[in-house]
Amino acid sequence: MADSTRGPFARALLQQCLHARLQVKPAEPGSEAEWVEIQRGLIIYVCFFKGASEEIIPKMVNTLVNVKLSETESGEYVSVLDLPGSILVIPQATLGGKLKGRRMQYHSNIEKEIGMELYSQFVTQCERELTANTKCAEAGVALKHGTYGNRQVLKVDTNGPFSHMIEF
Amino acid sequence: MADSTRGPFARALLQQCLHARLQVKPAEPGSEAEWVEIQRGLIIYVCFFKGASEEIIPKMVNTLVNVKLSETESGEYVSVLDLPGSILVIPQATLGGKLKGRRMQYHSNIEKEIGMELYSQFVTQCERELTANTKCAEAGVALKHGTYGNRQVLKVDTNGPFSHMIEF
Numbered sequence: 235m236a237d238s239t240r241g242p243f244a245r246a247l248l249q250q251c252l253h254a255r256l257q258v259k260p261a262e263p264g265s266e267a268e269w270v271e272i273q274r275g276l277i278i279y280v281c282f283f284k285g286a287s288e289e290i291i292p293k294m295v296n297t298l299v300n301v302k303l304s305e306t307e308s309g310e311y312v313s314v315l316d317l318p319g320s321i322l323v324i325p326q327a328t329l330g331g332k333l334k335g336r337r338m339q340y341h342s343n344i345e346k347e348i349g350m351e352l353y354s355q356f357v358t359q360c361e362r363e364l365t366a367n368t369k370c371a372e373a374g375v376a377l378k379h380g381t382y383g384n385r386q387v388l389k390v391d392t393n394g395p396f397s398h399m400i401e402f
Numbered sequence: 403m404a405d406s407t408r409g410p411f412a413r414a415l416l417q418q419c420l421h422a423r424l425q426v427k428p429a430e431p432g433s434e435a436e437w438v439e440i441q442r443g444l445i446i447y448v449c450f451f452k453g454a455s456e457e458i459i460p461k462m463v464n465t466l467v468n469v470k471l472s473e474t475e476s477g478e479y480v481s482v483l484d485l486p487g488s489i490l491v492i493p494q495a496t497l498g499g500k501l502k503g504r505r506m507q508y509h510s511n512i513e514k515e516i517g518m519e520l521y522s523q524f525v526t527q528c529e530r531e532l533t534a535n536t537k538c539a540e541a542g543v544a545l546k547h548g549t550y551g552n553r554q555v556l557k558v559d560t561n562g563p564f565s566h567m568i569e570f
Contacts (some may be wrong), residue, residue: 247415247565279565300504313504324563331566336468336481338566390558395492397415397447398499398506399567 242401243286244352245329246298247279249395250305254322256380257387267387270378275319276304277390278360281329282344282352291352294402295359303398318370321360323379324386325353350382410569411454412462412520413497415447416471417563422490424548425555435555438546443487444472445558446528449497450512450520459520462570463527471566486538489528491547492554493521518550 252274259268278298304317314321327349331338344352361377364370380386420442427436446466472485482489495517499506512520529545532538548554 245567247567279563297501301501302505311505326563326565328564328566333465333469333568337470337479385562387561388558388563389560390556392557393555394553395447395494395556396496397494398496399413399415400501 241283241285243283243290244294244402245281245283246294246400246402247326247329248298248301248303248398248400249277249279249390249392250303251275251277251322251390251392251395253391255389256322256324256378258379258381258384260385260387270322270380272320272322272376272378275317275321275375276314277322277324279324279326279329280353280356281326282349283330283342284344286344286348286352288352288355290402291355291359295356295363297400297402299360299363301398301400303396305394305396315363315367315370318367318373318375320375321364321377323353323357323360323377324388325349325380325382325384326386346383353382409451409453411451411458412570413449413451414462414466414568414570415494415497416466416469416566416568417445417447417558417560418472419443419445419490419558419560419563421557421559423557424490424492424546426547426549426552428553428555438490438548440488440490440544440546443485443489443543444482445490445492447492447494447497448521448524449494450517451498451510452512454512454516454520456520456523458570459523459527463524463531465568465570467528467531469566469568471564473562473564483531483535483538486535486541486543488543489532489545491521491525491528491545492556493517493548493550493552494554514551521550 429435
């Protein structure tokens with residue numbers, strides 16, 4: 235967890251799913267909407283704060299793919315890599331909101347261009363972890379991700395979201 | 403937002419939905435599972451920390467039903483009461499977890515019996531807000547809620563979860 239003198243630089247919300255389907259490109263005249271989907275695994279909503287830099291990404295990714303929050307058939311909790319499960323990464327800048335009166339403000343959120351770059355690195359490094367893991371490769375689990383700045387049209391089916399928040 | 407010297411006492415995670423369906427009683431031999439569902443509105447995941455008391459409930463409820471996070475057809479953001487939208491309350495003690503090594507610990511979470519009582523009051527007061535609101539009553543929007551201590555088997559359909567976390 236971040237301490238108050240130097241952060242947090244990022245916030246991740248984790249929810250377990252049996253199936254999730256995310257729109258990555260809205261329908262346009264002449265082309266249908268595009269979707270990605272995963273079966274059993276982990277949804278990671280991610281938000282970066284001002285001051286975040288690429289140095290935090292390896293630690294974030296390492297923590298999130300290794301934290302033991304995925305339930306096996308026998309009721310034991312293991313990491314998403316050990317399940318093995320798929321990962322759906324969703325950019326979610328709204329997680330950085332702070333309540334002010336009856337509205338949320340996003341003054342602590344990172345500048346959009348830097349956020350986009352960090353998000354891209356985060357996705358790439360998550361993908362690398364999944365690819366490098368033998369169990370995951372054999373099981374054919376996938377990393378899918380949303381597009382930064384898009385509306386995250388989403389369908390989730392879960393037998394318990396088991397929501398956790400982790401800050402970095 | 404809570405300050406570090408006296409809390410937080412509660413954490414709420416808000417997600418917008420077009421439709422959500424939550425199991426409130428698992429299937430048993432001789433009886434099918436029971437579900438509640440809402441159409442367009444707000445999912446409130448709620449978690450209480452040690453030291454929370456019923457005094458925080460009115461402020462929590464007042465904040466959550468009035469914060470302007472629900473998008474109208476014209477793209478304006480209004481409260482769930484003004485939408486008017488339905489509310490699905492889901493107990494989510496896991497939101498109180500703190501990372502320790504590769505596991506989450508829940509030492510800050512409230513004792514189960516007190517948490518159950520606060521959760522029940524939270525639901526009742528949310529319900530009262532919806533019932534007292536003329537727009538909500540006319541539109542026939544509903545408050546539904548999960549059962550404390552149960553597995554929260556859930557299906558969500560959203561055109562953007564627009565996730566926000568608010569602490570009290």
